[in-house]
Amino acid sequence: MKNPREFWKNVHENNYRKYLGLYPPKRVLAYHKIDPKSLVRKRVMDLGVGDGSMCAYLQAIDAEPVAIDIVEEAICNIECEKYLSNDIKECPPVDVAIGHLLFQHCEDDEMSRILEDIQLKPGGYISFQIADLTEDGDYYIRDRKQRTVVFRTESQASDIIEYAGRSIIKFDRCVAKPPVDWIFYRVS
Ligand SMILES: C[S@@+](CC[C@H](N)C(=O)[O-])C[C@H]1O[C@@H](n2cnc3c(N)ncnc32)[C@H](O)[C@@H]1O
Numbered sequence: 001m002k003n004p005r006e007f008w009k010n011v012h013e014n015n016y017r018k019y020l021g022l023y024p025p026k027r028v029l030a031y032h033k034i035d036p037k038s039l040v041r042k043r044v045m046d047l048g049v050g051d052g053s054m055c056a057y058l059q060a061i062d063a064e065p066v067a068i069d070i071v072e073e074a075i076c077n078i079e080c081e082k083y084l085s086n087d088i089k090e091c092p093p094v095d096v097a098i099g100h101l102l103f104q105h106c107e108d109d110e111m112s113r114i115l116e117d118i119q120l121k122p123g124g125y126i127s128f129q130i131a132d133l134t135e136d137g138d139y140y141i142r143d144r145k146q147r148t149v150v151f152r153t154e155s156q157a158s159d160i161i162e163y164a165g166r167s168i169i170k171f172d173r174c175v176a177k178p179p180v181d182w183i184f185y186r187v188s
Contacts, residue, residue, distance in 0.1 A: 001105065001147050005071055012073040019101075020050045025057035028100045032127045032184055033172065039063040042095035043121070047114065047128070048102035052078045066094055088117040095121050099128035104149050108160055115164035120188065125169060127186045130157050135179040154183060161187055 001007055011019045029036055039058065045066040046054045055078050058065035067082040068091075069075045075082045083091050097118050103111045118126055133151035152160075154171075161168060166187040176182040 001107070004105070004110075007148070008069075008071045009073050012071060015051075021053050022050075022101065025054045028054065028098070031129070031174070031182070032098060032100070032186075034096070034098070034127060036061050039096060043093070045091070045094045045097035045118065047097055047099035048105075049074050049078060050101070054098070054100075055080055066091060085114065088114060089119070091119065093119040093121040093124065095124045097124075097126040097128075099126070101129065103128055104131040104151070107150065108156075112160050112164045115161065115166050115187070125186050125188050126166070127184065129182050129184050131176065132157075132173075132181045132183055133179060134181050151180070157183060157185065161185065 010016075023031070026036065029039075040062050041064070043064045043066060044058050045068055046058065047068050049055055049067045049069045052067070052074075055065040055067050059080065065078075065080045067075045067078045067080055068085055068088060069082075070085045072084065075084075081091070097120070099114075103114075106114070115126065120126070130152050131149060132153055154173075158168065169186040169188055171186070172184045173181050174184075
């Protein structure tokens with residue numbers, strides 16, 4: 001993507017639903033195999049807040065959301081601790097950071113920077129999803145050319161995780177929508 005800030009500013013200002021709030025928070029946590037009960041009274045970073053529904057859900061279950069996004073337009077209406085993505089380093093340690101439908105929109109260096117900059121509490125983890133293209137399909141070829149979606153194989157993702165100094169605790173693959181698989185990583 002040539003200018004991610006401009007792209008996402010436009011998405012948020014125009015509320016493009018193709019990119020925002022596609023999955024209810026409970027379903028996102030189920031995909032990541034995170035029990036909502038385990039988040040109660042924990043500091044939970046939402047990486048790439050979208051329409052803000054995850055932060056609202058976290059507040060409702062008595063977790064402490066920390067909102068992160070690349071553009072101010074996404075986080076200005078969210079009532080919680082918030083940081084622009086470039087300032088993640090300034091955020092005090094969190095128990096859990098969740099990135100859903102984020103890294104498939106980030107180039108390698110940005111994915112690596114984000115993973116590196118997050119400060120975790122002892123025992124904390126980052127859970128995120130990436131998209132892997134298992135075969136070519138028209139829709140995805142179009143997106144790939146526009147580079148709004150970045151596809152990665154397991155080994156490409158592992159290289160970035162290692163480069164960012166993170167260790168994989170576990171990973172898991174599921175079919176998202178053929179020909180796309182999602183891979184879920186939990187790293188420390
Ligand atoms: C496809 S939306 C996903 C939103 C939400 N996580 C969800 O699952 O519905 C991607 C979100 O990540 C944000 N974003 C994109 N690039 C980012 C970056 N480099 N750092 C932080 N947030 C970013 C976008 O502004 C947008 O809010």
